[in-house]
Amino acid sequence: MTPPRQRPADRPSRERRRASHSIEAVLGAAVELLDEAGEPALTIRGLASRLGTGVGSVYWYVSGRDDLLDRAVDHVLAGVLAEIERHPGTGDPVDELRRMAVTLFDAVVDRPWLGSRFMRGIDAEGNSLRLYEELGRQLLRLDLTPLQRFHAVTAVLGVVVSAAADLGQEPPQAVVDGLVEREEYLGRYATNWRALDPGEYPFLHDVVDAFDGHDDKQQFLAALDLTLSGLHLQADRGRGPDAPAEGP
Amino acid sequence: MTPPRQRPADRPSRERRRASHSIEAVLGAAVELLDEAGEPALTIRGLASRLGTGVGSVYWYVSGRDDLLDRAVDHVLAGVLAEIERHPGTGDPVDELRRMAVTLFDAVVDRPWLGSRFMRGIDAEGNSLRLYEELGRQLLRLDLTPLQRFHAVTAVLGVVVSAAADLGQEPPQAVVDGLVEREEYLGRYATNWRALDPGEYPFLHDVVDAFDGHDDKQQFLAALDLTLSGLHLQADRGRGPDAPAEGP
DNA sequence: CGGATTATCGAACCGAGTTCGATACTAGAA
DNA sequence: TTCTAGTATCGAACTCGGTTCGATAATCCG
Incomplete structure (x- = not known):
């Protein structure tokens, strides 16, 4: 179906009439x-x-735009992977996991177009899969069942994915247009919230100040820590439930 | 900019010549x-x-396709919200939170096109915002700082969002085409994994069996439980760190 | 009755993905 | 050298889908 791929860049010794x-x-x-x-x-x-x-x-x-996008993602993932692999690997597995997730998050902040596509490659051999392996390998040193490990990696990557989804919907246009409204854009949310009836929206009023000064990275780290502390608890419990289906 | 909206359905007493x-x-x-x-x-x-x-x-x-999509999401969210609001509200806050998240997840399984769009409406008053409030309200009964509450709701919704992202990328075509390949489609992943070098991919080989029989809902529930048990821990600790920035 | 407002309608414009046949370049075979 | 098959390059043209716009109808209100 797809034409046989083969790099033609090996021998451009003589200038071609047409672009190479x-x-x-x-x-x-x-x-x-x-x-x-x-x-x-x-x-x-x-x-x-x-x-x-x-x-x-x-x-x-x-083969098409989708393929192009997937390859572009894989392309930049190579750099992220290199960054992730450059580490001692001796520390606490959970800390290592956190460090890797943060590295991935930072990459997504840099390139919001990575979106949640960076997990689309786990069927074929590629950097997505390597990333997956790299994260999961840390879990081998924890006392968990394989199912628990599988769920844990998915959960940790899920935190990054959801953060990426948040990031991806922020205004790509407003930043390009007026530089003034960047700060105001986020503040408008808070202003709207404050205008709501406190009786109907007690929670929103409770957190509106926290939301107003919110930082995407802090938000991500908080979510990540919740998952990781849950994981820590699970590992300490020494293989509790979850593994086999014991219910009906 | 947008034309003034006003439902014309109030008085279709007389048949119009043109479609109404x-x-x-x-x-x-x-x-x-x-x-x-x-x-x-x-x-x-x-x-x-x-x-x-x-x-x-x-x-x-x-006003356009995007607007249409947002309104469609809000439209079905009304049903989800009704389902979520029909509950005692007396139980353990964390359990309530889990129940709500599961309800939302089920809705996304039913309609994968909800994708991660269901969190796009928190700027304006709408069902997204109501959903957000409803989830967060459970947290008011926990001993947390507003910032911790804010982060917790985001984290819980993030678990649903990432699950939705997973669901959204599954084959919409293959299901329509051949009905045989549904089971085989997921099995192919596992087959590919098993073909990899165990030395290079120890983790993948460790979890491949768990992955092979994986169930999206179990996966979601496991991730949710990790976050919720982390939250439980945080609440029991009685306002530990996180709230103010104490580091440099 | 006569504007003003509310709605309806589809032709036409435009950007973007994809297809396809023409063409050139290269390496080997005859 | 010439022929040929495979490798690459190229852009016209097709299709599809979002959006705009002006024409037109129906209704309301003074």
Whole structure:
């Protein structure tokens, strides 16, 4: 179905009359576009134009826009993985897990277009899978059942995914437009909340001040810590329930 | 900017020569389309066609596809909210929280197109906000700081969001196409994992059996329990750290 | 009756993904 | 050298879908 992939960059000894590319060049340009203006900015035409080529050429390297996006994600994930793998690995497994999750989160903050796509690659061998393995490996040193380990990794990555979902919906346009409204944009939420009936929305009024000065990273860390302390508890309990289905 | 909204359904006493609609009819048809074939199936033309009208009419009720999607989500959220509000409210706050999260999760399983959009409405008054309030209200009965409460609700909803993200990427096509491959589809993951080098992927081999028979709901419940037990711990500790920034 | 408002409608515009056939370049075979 | 098959490149054109816009009808109100 897909054409046989093979990098043509090996021998550009003689200048070709026509533009010569490579999958790396394509991915690099794609990441550039994504970094500049987010996911919607990645168009086949725009990419071809940046590469100085035609749309047809792009389709020789990737099977479509979706494939392109997946490969771009995998491409930058290589860097994240390198960052994650550069670590002692001797510390407390839970702390290691936290460090890795934070690294991943930081990457998503840098590139919101990673969105929740970074977990889409666990079917095939790739950096998503390696990431998954890397996180899970820490859990091997904990006294848990395999099922518990599987659930734990999913849960930790889930915290990153949900944070990414939050990040991804923030205004890509307002930042580009007026620089003033960035601070005001978030404040408007709080203002709206304060205008609500305290009798009908007691909780919102309770937390509105905390929300007003909220920091995405703190929020993420708090959620992560809840999951990790739950995990710690589970590990200390020494294989409690959960593993096999004992109910009906 | 947007035309003043006002339901015209109040007085259809006399039959009009031209088709007459209402925002409810539009939303109902939109939900139908979404339920039938997922998010990509919601097209303005398709919706107009189902309503027996033209595309222009749709734009009188909604400002665009995004708005339409948001309203459709809010529309079905009303039902979820009703389900959530029908409860004693006397039990353990954490248990109540779990029950609500599960209800929400079930709704997302039913309608994967809810995706992670159901948290997009917390700026304006709507069912998203009410949901948020409803969840958070349970936390008022726990000994936590407002910031801790805020983080806790976000964390719990985050578990649902990440589960929704998982659900949303499953094959909408394969189910429609061959009914045979549903079971095989998930099994392929496990098969691929088993084919990997155990030395390079020790964790994957450790959990592959657990993964093979994995159940989305169990997975969600496990992640939820980790967060909730972390929360329980935090509440029992009686306002530990987290609230003010004490570090540098 | 006569504007003003409320609604309805679809042709047309536009951007974007994808397809396809034409073409060029290269490496080997004859 | 010439032929040929495989490797790459290229952009016109097709399709689909969101959105705009002006025409038109129905209704309300003075």
